[in-house]
Amino acid sequence: MTIQTRQPTVPITEMERDAFCRTDEPLVVKPLVEELQVNVRWQRIPREYLHLTSQELDERIAGARQELGKRLVLLGHHYQRDDIIKFADYRGDSYMLAQRAAAQPEADHIVFCGVHFMAETADVLSADHQQVILPNITAGCSMADMAPTEDVYDLWDQLAETLGEGETLPVTYMNSTAGIKALCGKNGGIVCTSSSAPAALRWAFERASRIVFFPDQHLGRNTGLKLGIPLEQMVVWNPFKPLGGLTPQQLRDSRLILWQGHCSVHTRFTVAQIQAARQRYPSVRVVVHPECTMEVVQAADDNGSTEHIVRSITQSPPGSVWAVGTEISLVKRLADQNPDKTVFCLDSMICPCSTMYRIHPAYLAWVLEGLVQGQVINRVSVDEETKHWAKVALERMLQVR
Numbered sequence: 001m002t003i004q005t006r007q008p009t010v011p012i013t014e015m016e017r018d019a020f021c022r023t024d025e026p027l028v029v030k031p032l033v034e035e036l037q038v039n040v041r042w043q044r045i046p047r048e049y050l051h052l053t054s055q056e057l058d059e060r061i062a063g064a065r066q067e068l069g070k071r072l073v074l075l076g077h078h079y080q081r082d083d084i085i086k087f088a089d090y091r092g093d094s095y096m097l098a099q100r101a102a103a104q105p106e107a108d109h110i111v112f113c114g115v116h117f118m119a120e121t122a123d124v125l126s127a128d129h130q131q132v133i134l135p136n137i138t139a140g141c142s143m144a145d146m147a148p149t150e151d152v153y154d155l156w157d158q159l160a161e162t163l164g165e166g167e168t169l170p171v172t173y174m175n176s177t178a179g180i181k182a183l184c185g186k187n188g189g190i191v192c193t194s195s196s197a198p199a200a201l202r203w204a205f206e207r208a209s210r211i212v213f214f215p216d217q218h219l220g221r222n223t224g225l226k227l228g229i230p231l232e233q234m235v236v237w238n239p240f241k242p243l244g245g246l247t248p249q250q251l252r253d254s255r256l257i258l259w260q261g262h263c264s265v266h267t268r269f270t271v272a273q274i275q276a277a278r279q280r281y282p283s284v285r286v287v288v289h290p291e292c293t294m295e296v297v298q299a300a301d302d303n304g305s306t307e308h309i310v311r312s313i314t315q316s317p318p319g320s321v322w323a324v325g326t327e328i329s330l331v332k333r334l335a336d337q338n339p340d341k342t343v344f345c346l347d348s349m350i351c352p353c354s355t356m357y358r359i360h361p362a363y364l365a366w367v368l369e370g371l372v373q374g375q376v377i378n379r380v381s382v383d384e385e386t387k388h389w390a391k392v393a394l395e396r397m398l399q400v401r
């Protein structure tokens with residue numbers, strides 16, 4: 001099965017969110033059949049995988065990996081569940097993983113244990129003979145899903161009609177469709193990661209007086225503030241309203257137009273949680289991801305990408321106390337790997353990235369065994385034109401990092 005560039009719009013259901021958000025409960029590996037009882041929208045999978053125990057799945061995944069040898073590279077995003085990440089050849093953030101895969105031409109198959117936009121980026125950067133596979137095709141990113149490519153093209157047309165062509169430069173966060181990255185590439189814009197966002201915006205402001213930023217309003221706003229842009233010069237584009245719910249004058253007066261998107265995981269963190277952490281541990285250092293709201297970022301001691309968070313905690317002296325505002329699977333892993341420090345998540349209600357969580361080991365076993373049998377399941381493939389322009393925008397990002 002080959003999936004073209006269109007992103008799976010499979011939203012997180014209320015039921016699914018509730019199933020994962022539990023106070024003080026460890027994250028347990030359940031047979032897939034139990035998880036499917038609440039996750040009714042997950043991709044269907046052959047029956048034989050539903051009832052396998054975690055040990056049986058581990059053995060089958062390990063067996064298939066061995067058989068595939070160097071023809072396979074398995075990538076695990078930092079937010080991935082432990083029962084998946086333990087099999088990853090590389091773990092990291094989305095862009096670093098895509099680069100790793102591209103640097104391994106002997107690997108015909110890139111199995112990306114992440115979400116859909118990450119697999120697309122890997123396909124854009126990889127060689128023609130490499131095939132990118134997403135074990136569960138419904139593993140989308142709720143933030144990326146808030147910016148369908150067609151809606152962004154619609155905004156682009158409306159801005160050109162209202163403000164004139166060439167007046168605004170598009171900048172997109174890595175967490176977006178290949179189609180949006182291509183729009184940026186075609187129109188003089190750029191892609192950024194959470195760590196390169198300030199440099200990318202600086203680069204863009206050297207070329208235009210106004211920027212439109214997709215799809216995360218919080219990363220856009222936090223970065224704009226870092227660059228000294230006043231809040232009054234930032235407007236939010238609501239894709240459900242004509243002209244984004246803004247007047248032509250508001251658009252003309254703005255310097256930064258923010259797409260109304262957000263991360264459902266990072267917007268769970270609050271200033272009250274930071275205050276509670278400080279009360280409990282006076283020496284605590286609070287570090288959060290810049291996808292958190294402006295109020296949370298300003299109340300924290302530090303903010304930065306997942307790589308920055310990992311590095312800060314790993315390199316801190318023994319006895320340090322860290323309250324972390326990012327995805328729980330990563331925070332738990334950091335706590336386990338740093339037993340000489342106190343590391344905890346700001347939000348006591350455990351809530352992993354539920355779309356990332358859809359990569360259950362049963363899906364990994366299914367696609368790997370498919371490859372052993374010569375069958376490519378869940379290939380994510382970007383068309384040539386989109387690939388070309390998305391790559392242009394990604395290459396610009398490399399110049400400003």
Ligand code: SF4
Nearest residue numbers: 141142143263265353
């Ligand atoms: S943590 Fe948020 S931004 Fe990251 S993949 Fe999950 S939903 Fe998307």
